[in-house]
Amino acid sequence: MDVETGTSSGPELLLELDRDARRGLRAQLEDGLREAVRSGRLAAHLRLPATRALASDLGVSRRLVVDAYGQLLAEGYLVARHGAGTFVADAAGTSAAAAAEPRPSVPRFDFFPGFPDLANFPRQAWLRALRATLRDAPDRAFGYPDPRGALELRRAIAEHLRRVRGVVADPETIVVCSGAAQGFFLLARALDGGRIAVEDPGLPPHRAILAAQGARLVPLPVDERGARVDDLAALAAAEGPIDAVLVTPAHQSPTGVALAPPRRAALLAWAGENEGLVIEDDYDAEYRYDRAPLAAMQGLAADRVVYMGTVSKTLAPALRLGWLVLPARLVDRVVSEKLLADHGCATIEQLALAHLIAGGAYDRHLRQARRRYRARRDALVEAVARHLPGARVTGVAAGLHAIVRLGQAVDGMRLMQAAGRRSVGVYPLGYAYMDVRPVDDGLVLGYANLAEPAIEEGIRRLGRALEDL
Ligand SMILES: Cc1ncc(COP(=O)(O)O)c(C=O)c1O
CATH class of the missing domain: 3.40.640.10 (Type I PLP-dependent aspartate aminotransferase-like (Major domain))
Incomplete structure (x- = not known):
């Protein structure tokens, strides 16, 4: 992909690369650009610096910048206009790309209990x-x-x-x-x-x-x-x-x-x-x-x-x-x-x-949503039976979240971290008590905002995270 950006070098861009970090320079550059677009520091339609100029500013090879731009073009964060340069995609393109990209702070399989199916808003x-x-x-x-x-x-x-x-x-x-x-x-x-x-x-x-x-x-x-x-x-x-x-x-x-x-x-x-x-x-x-x-x-x-x-x-x-x-x-x-x-x-x-x-x-929306959430709750119950030996789902078949009793008390914070490393968001029940119980066997898992395959995969990964502990 040709991502040459024309003769003018374009705007100054604050990007920091850590040469001692284990993460490679190209990955760091891509992360930095993505973050700048998502946060709005690089506004829609802004022209990016020419690859040669950015490479020289950062003290890296031009090839590395070309590759990083190419990756973000493919992801939809940037658009190339022939002869004019490389630009930040407009807001629609940006948000679609951002939604598709798992952000490190928001797990891909997030059992956050407070959400209905956000994609199903009428x-x-x-x-x-x-x-x-x-x-x-x-x-x-x-x-x-x-x-x-x-x-x-x-x-x-x-x-x-x-x-x-x-x-x-x-x-x-x-x-x-x-x-x-x-x-x-x-x-x-x-x-x-x-x-x-x-x-x-x-x-x-x-x-x-x-x-x-x-x-x-x-x-x-x-x-x-x-x-x-x-x-x-x-x-x-x-x-x-x-x-x-x-x-x-x-x-x-x-x-x-x-x-x-x-x-x-x-x-x-x-x-x-x-x-x-x-x-x-x-x-x-x-x-x-x-x-x-x-x-x-x-x-x-x-x-x-x-x-x-x-x-x-x-x-x-x-x-x-x-x-x-x-x-x-x-x-x-x-x-x-x-x-x-x-x-x-x-x-x-x-x-x-x-x-x-x-x-x-x-009422029509609720009838449809009820069917959808019932299937998701069933998927959670099945996934727990399959991937979490000794655990069970408790409480009545209702609502948008359920309690999973793991069958053994665990340190909730450590489990959250271990699950987070596998891109799974789980919420320990112990933190819902007025007198917090850091070690407890309950998890509060919201299932409404995850499709059935994601529920299955999220619980499978949770099983792995429990083994990590
Ligand atoms: C117990 C309970 N009450 C009420 C709500 C709704 O709160 P709000 O209407 O402020 O969003 C929630 C949302 O998660 C809840 O869990």
Whole structure:
């Protein structure tokens, strides 16, 4: 391939080569160029230095630069224009190339538990919804948003939640927020330093949000039947009165168990007797593969339960859209916190989501996604049986992640590193406890963002990584 870049030498380029490194100079040069394109230091359409000039700047042979340019041309990072030189590819070409290239910091087989299938975002349906919104929205939609959320979206959510989750939902008691994350932020502020019992293990970032807003957190242990609700009385005796209990009843995060019906009843009884609040994080209840899911607890005690939902598992975390269905007495407090936080969520995306839900595309997407994730969960269970002797998948067949019990405790950090060297991302369960357990036998593995062959290969490599230890 001719990659001569013309007579002018082009821009200065800061690239450092380490002559003592084990990695060869050509590989270092290629890495440096790729990194510069990805990070935007080399902007799209920029002309690269002539090979001769760069070779002389770097003190390497021209052949080496020609080969490195040739490799990046083949990968799509660069484009050659005959007689004009070599240029950085435009953004589309760059991102396609970057996506195809495994980055050292993002493992190729990443079992990160927080993702739905990012490649399966309903781009066309979303585009249609956005287009319809921009065409039909009245001018006033472009003013400051309603801090409670766009009425169209609150209506669509209320109808959807009544139908699929048995939630007692009225658009007047719904507050749209920037994902569950902001829901926790708003609730902690509205509870004003209240004591909140949180499932342990749970999700550390959510605990951090609650604590940062002044909530006093009390660990509520979890066993195979979900949160140990009967412990609440003893916890209150030891720590002081508990104002709220945060649970993930449909699919405990992260252990994957479902809250047993007697415990659901006991939790609602606790709330009634103690004027307490239950925060029901229903983050992935759309996905149950072996039977119909139980309806949300909120439907049984709408005055005691805050119901929390999100599109992070159904559509994409990037949308940052979620909702709280609140007991009526909490609505004003939460809305004033929302106003103080950000004046309300972006209206156009809310209207597009309302369009997606009300027009049926949301349900269609969920039906298709459910089939896809069920197959991926099956693939995980099979791969574990094949490649990890002594290990098993625990928790109910639901959601987008599962717990794998390895059958022996391992040092989670060392396992992460060993797996990382084989380009596999795994997430030790021990780090989800309030009192971290560096040595534990559990892994939290998300399977939704990996196709079946990648799940199989990732688990095979995990088996090797365990042998490395
Ligand atoms: C337990 C739990 N709740 C809620 C969410 C969604 O959070 P958000 O809506 O802020 O993306 C997640 C996402 O991973 C989760 O694991």
